Structure formats: C-alpha cells, structure tokens
Amino acid sequence: QVQLVESGGGVVQPGRSLRLSCAASGFTFSTYSMHWVRQAPGEGLEWVAAISYDGVNKFYADSVKGRFTFSRDNSRSTLYLQMNSLRAEDTAVYYCAREGCSGGRCFFDYWGQGTLVTVSA
C-alpha cells in the first residue's frame, strides 16, 4: 500500500534553516510528481511546492519562492524540502502528497500524516 512518511520537523528560530524529508513506499516513486502542502494552525491547506517525476521541473508558491528548495532522490524514494530564512508564518504542519492522474486530470491522491514545523524565538 502507498505510504508517505514525513520527518524533520521541529522548533527553529526565525531566520534559521530546516530540512524536511518524506519517505515513500508501496508504489513506483520515480514515475510520480510529488508535492508539499502545509496547514498553519487554525488555517486551511496551502500548496507549497511541486516537483516532477524526474526532479527536473520544480514549482513554488510565491510565499516560499527563493527560500525553499524541493528535491528528490529517486534511488532512495525520498523527497526533501530545504527551508531557509524561516519566518513565523512558516509555522505549520507540512504534508507530502503524491500527484495521481486519471484521464489527464491530476489531483493529490495520497498524503502523509505530516510533520510540524514551529518557527519561534
């Protein structure tokens, strides 16, 4: 069965860095585009970033562009989100999600349980 397990969250001071990981299993990881989505306390879901199946194409929300870097290691079936210059507003639960498609229409078909990032002095 498809499993996505995030790790690396924690408490970090503003301006510092943190790297999240997402370990995937139960499917052919190297053939799927993947995403990060976050949810700040009391807020809705917010898309953060996407990466193509081969890691060549990457897309970011304006709120993280230039600060976050999304990468993947297909040999390890693992995603990474390098988060630099962290701000208080980056505090959220971060989820990795798989992009599934049906008839050319794509959506987030599997999600992990999330890892909490708290940015605080």
Next chain:
Amino acid sequence: QSVLTQPPSVSGAPGQRVTISCTGSSSNIGAGYDVHWYQHLPGTAPKLLIYANNNRPSGVPDRFSGSKSGTSASLAITGLQTEDEADYHCQSYDSSLSGYVFGAGTKVSVL
C-alpha cells in the same frame, strides 16, 4: 485568506443531507480547472474524497458526491453518519497564481 471560499462549518443530524459550497473565480474554477475534495481528520493524513469535480475514488461511499457549475463547486453528503465528522477541503488550480489553491476547509458536525 484562502483563494477558494468555503463555509466554516455545517452540521446535520444522522441520516440527513448536507452540502458544502466552494466558491472561486474566473482564474480558477471559472476558468475550467477541476475541483477536488479532501476529507481530513486532525492528526491524520488528508484523504482524497472526490476528484475531477464528481468522481469518487474506489472505496469512497456513494453517499459522497460532487458537482461544479460556473465559478463554484459543491460537495454533498447524504445519509450523514457520525464517522463523517471531519474537515473537508476543496482544491483547484489558479492560472493567475500559477499554483494550486485550497479552500479554508469546512468542519462537518453530526448532531
């Protein structure tokens, strides 16, 4: 502020029907982009409930249905059950933002 607008909460008695609206604009739902719905219980992984406006993944009960018209979409739950208590989020794509957008989520309570 979320790009897609959902009511904060809806409630109903067991067995009743509830609907959740998701209102967007001409750069997302109104531009023809699909709407997808996710069910989310706090502390767990969100679950895909409806994809491409009105399609159910295997395993999702037919009590859940989706529709889309113009700049809005809606999720209906018929025969409401206690296990349906959760947060429900709509999602689409926005061409102005060049990114994926969500609603703020709607909390469904079973009275």
